Amino acid sequence: MATLQIRVDDVLKKQADALFSSLGLDTSTAIRIFLNAAIENEGIPFSVQHKAISYSLQEAIYDSRLRRNLNGPFDNAEEAVSSMLED
Numbered sequence: 001m002a003t004l005q006i007r008v009d010d011v012l013k014k015q016a017d018a019l020f021s022s023l024g025l026d027t028s029t030a031i032r033i034f035l036n037a038a039i040e041n042e043g044i045p046f047s048v049q050h051k052a053i054s055y056s057l058q059e060a061i062y063d064s065r066l067r068r069n070l071n072g073p074f075d076n077a078e079e080a081v082s083s084m085l086e087d
Contacts, residue, residue, distance in 0.1 A: 004031070 008016075013027075020030040037045035053061075063069040074080040 016030070017027055020027050023030075025033075034045065071083050072080065074083065
């Protein structure tokens with residue numbers, strides 16, 4: 001039997017351990033399941049793609065990069081929240 005060692009961020013490891021534990025698995029078993037599924041599928045057993053970003057979010061990102069259609073700065077939190085609630 002072979003040993004597989006990987007390095008992952010501590011937070012990622014803790015989150016994965018908690019998730020797999022809630023499913024009744026340990027992380028090693030979950031990784032073995034992934035490897036078996038990859039072999040059965042002859043590839044990664046799930047879609048690997050960019051998440052779709054809504055048009056309004058894309059527009060807001062472009063606006064922030066171009067520094068247009070921005071509100072503020074505000075003198076206090078109340079003014080910022082009031083601006084967000086205006087419609």
